[in-house]
């Protein structure tokens with residue numbers, strides 16, 4: 001498991017959601033790296049992720065694309081403990097990635113978020129696997 005720096009707590013204030021495209025390590029030992037905002041195209045060798053800080057200050061990491069169609073989830077809406085897809089309104093549980101409302105039927109991946117000294121990290125497998133859940 002590798003920690004990927006995605007930003008600072010100031011960049012993702014309470015109630016905000018941000019999406020990142022992470023380039024996976026191309027060579028053995030090369031760490032994953034944020035290369036820009038989450039993208040619907042999600043080029044090979046990269047993974048899209050979503051990072052949420054709720055209004056209560058809780059942090060969550062999820063897959064970056066909806067499992068119904070490749071919509072960028074960080075363009076959606078966070079309410080309570082749910083993330084709503086901006087395209088057709090599927091809702092995902094922030095903690096488990098599970099589907100709370102369709103049309104999506106598959107959960108999104110979940111990732112562990114670690115905040116240390118005001119820096120926000122995502123725990124990710126160098127191969128793109130999630131800290132928990134599925135990709």
Ligand code: FES
Pocket residue numbers: 066067068069070071085086087088089090102103104
């Ligand atoms: S693309 Fe997300 S619900 Fe359809």
